[in-house]
Amino acid sequence: MTYVIHTGLKHMKELIREIDQLNARERKLAKAVEVVGAKSDELHRRYEKQRVIEGKLHEAFAEEDRAYQVMKRAIDDEKRSLQDELDQTVPEIQAAIISLNKINKLHITEMKSFTSPPDLVRLVMQAVCVLLGLGATPTWDDALFVLCDMRFLDRLKYFDKDNIQDSVMRKLDKFIKHPKFNEDEMKRASIASTSLCRWVLAMVRYHTVMTYVRPKQAKLETAHGHVCAVRAATDAWKVCEAKTKALHAAWTESEQKKGHMQTELLHVRERTTSVDRISIVFENLKPLLRKQLHDLKCADDTLIGDCLVLAATAAYLKTVVPSQRVPLVDMWTEQCAAASFRTSPNMLESTLGMEGVQELRAACALSDMQILINLSLLH
Numbered sequence: 001m002t003y004v005i006h007t008g009l010k011h012m013k014e015l016i017r018e019i020d021q022l023n024a025r026e027r028k029l030a031k032a033v034e035v036v037g038a039k040s041d042e043l044h045r046r047y048e049k050q051r052v053i054e055g056k057l058h059e060a061f062a063e064e065d066r067a068y069q070v071m072k073r074a075i076d077d078e079k080r081s082l083q084d085e086l087d088q089t090v091p092e093i094q095a096a097i098i099s100l101n102k103i104n105k106l107h108i109t110e111m112k113s114f115t116s117p118p119d120l121v122r123l124v125m126q127a128v129c130v131l132l133g134l135g136a137t138p139t140w141d142d143a144l145f146v147l148c149d150m151r152f153l154d155r156l157k158y159f160d161k162d163n164i165q166d167s168v169m170r171k172l173d174k175f176i177k178h179p180k181f182n183e184d185e186m187k188r189a190s191i192a193s194t195s196l197c198r199w200v201l202a203m204v205r206y207h208t209v210m211t212y213v214r215p216k217q218a219k220l221e222t223a224h225g226h227v228c229a230v231r232a233a234t235d236a237w238k239v240c241e242a243k244t245k246a247l248h249a250a251w252t253e254s255e256q257k258k259g260h261m262q263t264e265l266l267h268v269r270e271r272t273t274s275v276d277r278i279s280i281v282f283e284n285l286k287p288l289l290r291k292q293l294h295d296l297k298c299a300d301d302t303l304i305g306d307c308l309v310l311a312a313t314a315a316y317l318k319t320v321v322p323s324q325r326v327p328l329v330d331m332w333t334e335q336c337a338a339a340s341f342r343t344s345p346n347m348l349e350s351t352l353g354m355e356g357v358q359e360l361r362a363a364c365a366l367s368d369m370q371i372l373i374n375l376s377l378l379h
Contacts, residue, residue, distance in 0.1 A: 019272075026272050029265045036261060040254040047247040054244045057237040061230075068230045078216050089209045096202035097157050099195040107192035112147050114140075120180060120189035127175040127200045131159070136171040156199055164207045176204055305336040305343035326367070 111121060122140060129138035129146055132155065146152060175181060186197040309332050313325075320328060333343050 022268065022272055026265070026268045029261065029268055033258065033261045033265055036254060036258045040251060040258050043247060043251040043254055047244065047251050050240070050244045050247050054237070054240045057233070057240050061233040061237040064230045064233045075220060078220065082213050082216050085209045085213060089206050093161070093202045093206055096195075096199040099198045100153055100156055102195050103153060103192045107190065108147055108152065110190070111192060112144060116140075117143075118189055120186055121193050123175060123178055123181060124186060124189075124193045124196045124200065127172060127181070128156075128196055130168060130172045130175065131164070131200065131203060133168070156196075159203065161203055161206050162210065164203065169204070169207055172200075172204065176200065302342045302344045305333075305341035308336055308341060309333055309343055 111117070111125070114121065117125070117140060122143070125140075125143035125146070126138045129142050130136065132146060134142045134146070149155065180186075181197065181201075183194055183197055183201075186194040309329060312332050313329060336343050
């Protein structure tokens with residue numbers, strides 16, 4: 001019986017230790033859930049804040065993109081218009097430059113030989129002189145000065161047509177508006193006059209076209225800057241969108257982790273609740289079992305002494321008068337103690353138990369020792 005109780009107490013101690021470990025795990029898991037929950041809440045706040053920022057950036061991008069699409073359509077129309085103009089003008093300039101190759105030294109010499117040139121020759125040379133920067137009303141002497149330049153034709157071929165001043169064009173206007181300032185009329189004068197007329201008209205045409213084209217080109221450059229702004233807005237939105245997605249993914253992962261931990265915590269708490277009830281029962285049983293174990297140990301210690309006294313009582317007290325029986329039992333008890341055989345302080349209680357003794361005490365007025373002696377003799 002002692003072994004059974006001792007083993008039971010040992011198992012009970014192990015179970016209580018497991019219960020304590022389970023409670024510690026519950027506390028640790030609850031703390032972890034709290035930490036993960038706080039992290040998840042923080043991620044959700046950051047995600048919501050980032051989502052608002054992304055929404056604003058997306059609205060800005062959409063607005064920029066709408067404006068860009070409108071501008072792009074206008075730009076495409078402008079580009080086509082400009083290209084059409086340039087497609088017509090560039091060939092004219094190329095044809096005029098090629099036409100200059102028809103002028104040779106003989107043609108130049110012929111023109112220089114005129115003291116009083118034909119009107120058409122004078123007219124075309126005045127226009128050439130104006131373009132070359134010789135004033136508003138060039139004279140024939142100015143024309144001869146230009147013709148005497150060995151690089152005359154090269155100056156025309158490589159003329160800086162992109163930087164003709166508007167003031168020069170205004171000076172040139174009266175010459176090119178002359179009724180006979182055209183190739184058909186100039187053909188009557190000479191080959192050189194015809195080529196020079198074509199060149200002058202090509203320069204005028206190019207300047208007129210570029211006067212229209214340059215503002216459009218500036219507009220295109222402005223549009224290009226707007227395209228850069230749209231790209232910047234797009235890049236900013238995409239970066240923000242990627243960050244928002246990353247935060248959402250992190251928050252989702254954290255929520256899943258929190259859910260798993262909460263489920264585990266719920267299971268642990270259910271087990272903890274069950275084992276807590278067992279723990280309460282154990283706590284109530286431990287004092288009783290310990291007392292019973294103590295009593296059993298005490299009984300083991302006094303078993304031999306009690307048996308000797310009880311055996312002597314049964315064997316020798318029948319012939320002893322009742323008044324001498326208790327002193328004799330006390331003497332035997334002392335002799336057992338002297339022989340290192342302990343006896344129970346109250347043999348009646350150790351033999352019958354507390355409940356049995358209480359019933360006997362209530363039924364008779366004898367002392368515990370007298371009751372024990374009588375029971376031994378009756379047995």
